Amino acid sequence: MVESTPNEVTALYGGPATRRVRTRDLMAAKERGERWPMLTSYDQYTASIFDQAGVPVLLVGDSAANNVFGYETTLPITVDELLPLVRAVVRATRQSLIVGDLPFGSYEEGPAQALRTAVRFMKEGGCHAVKLEGGRRNAAQIAAIVGAGIPVMAHIGFTPQSEHTLGGYRVQGRGDAADEVLADAHAVAEAGAFAVVLEMVPGEVAKRITHELPIPTVGIGAGPDTDAQVLVWQDMAGLRTGKAPRFVKRYADLAGALTDATRRFADEVRGGEFPTAEHTF
Numbered sequence: 001m002v003e004s005t006p007n008e009v010t011a012l013y014g015g016p017a018t019r020r021v022r023t024r025d026l027m028a029a030k031e032r033g034e035r036w037p038m039l040t041s042y043d044q045y046t047a048s049i050f051d052q053a054g055v056p057v058l059l060v061g062d063s064a065a066n067n068v069f070g071y072e073t074t075l076p077i078t079v080d081e082l083l084p085l086v087r088a089v090v091r092a093t094r095q096s097l098i099v100g101d102l103p104f105g106s107y108e109e110g111p112a113q114a115l116r117t118a119v120r121f122m123k124e125g126g127c128h129a130v131k132l133e134g135g136r137r138n139a140a141q142i143a144a145i146v147g148a149g150i151p152v153m154a155h156i157g158f159t160p161q162s163e164h165t166l167g168g169y170r171v172q173g174r175g176d177a178a179d180e181v182l183a184d185a186h187a188v189a190e191a192g193a194f195a196v197v198l199e200m201v202p203g204e205v206a207k208r209i210t211h212e213l214p215i216p217t218v219g220i221g222a223g224p225d226t227d228a229q230v231l232v233w234q235d236m237a238g239l240r241t242g243k244a245p246r247f248v249k250r251y252a253d254l255a256g257a258l259t260d261a262t263r264r265f266a267d268e269v270r271g272g273e274f275p276t277a278e279h280t281f
């Protein structure tokens with residue numbers, strides 16, 4: 001058993017904490033059978049809100065490519081573009097564990113490149129762990145980064161950085177292909193990953209992986225039986241409009257709220273109702 005203090009429990013339940021969540025707290029939560037939430041964050045205000053709301057793990061995802069910078073896919077984003085967002089999220093938080101997502105092209109060349117990039121994320125980004133995509137094919141990269149004392153979150157199943165090989169946004173591991181995803185899951189755990197994201201994997205496959213692996217599984221489109229669940233925050237809060245993936249649940253209508261606020265501000269400026277004396281020096 002991994003030891004846990006009451007503080008660790010409250011952090012994962014979403015209550016007040018006096019210190020950062022650590023990877024061993026997530027392992028302890030798995031052993032207690034507790035599920036936990038994870039969200040992406042790319043800026044100080046959302047980071048601070050999610051941290052205070054008790055989300056134990058925040059991911060500064062390479063999905064900033066499409067959700068911040070307006071690229072079509074995650075492929076174009078660079079380390080230099082993502083690192084300032086990592087720094088912002090780290091500075092704005094006190095209890096969440098911050099994971100930095102290694103961009104496409106920053107780790108595939110081999111363990112040396114992967115370690116060099118991971119070290120930049122820790123030194124310049126100040127995050128507490130890094131994440132990279134790929135199972136067996138990147139197990140050596142995971143082992144090299146972990147060997148240097150940097151916690152790694154793996155990401156298997158549908159890996160957006162390889163969408164052109166996978167043939168688009170498609171569920172991975174259906175039927176016979178389940179063995180491939182299982183082999184990837186065991187490979188990343190053996191390489192030393194502290195957790196693994198399972199993206200768009202059949203629920204039964206994700207359930208089996210979750211039972212077989214000693215490390216926490218984080219599902220996105222992987223059903224209800226993973227140890228944790230992650231969503232892109234703009235999907236969760238309804239800031240992003242348009243058709244969302246089937247695995248998304250919207251918990252707010254931020255796009256609607258912001259559109260309404262914007263229209264009222266614009267109307268009041270046009271009508272001479274803003275500013276008034278109270279806004280004037």
Ligand SMILES: Nc1nc(=O)c2c([nH]1)NC[C@@H]1CN(c3ccc(C(=O)N[C@@H](CCC(=O)O)C(=O)O)cc3)CN21
Binds near residue numbers: 067232234244245
């Ligand atoms: N805003 C946002 N949310 C995400 O979940 C997300 C990103 N961005 N960017 C990086 C990747 C890309 N991801 C995606 C993007 C789209 C689908 C999607 O359109 N899925 C459809 C089609 C599935 C199918 O064809 O079988 C779905 O209905 O789920 C899935 C995952 C997940 N990640």
Ligand SMILES: CC(C)C(=O)C(=O)O
Binds near residue numbers: 061
């Ligand atoms: C969807 C999560 C797991 C991710 O990798 C990202 O947001 O970049």
Ligand SMILES: [Mg+2]
Binds near residue numbers: 101
């Ligand atoms: Mg990502």
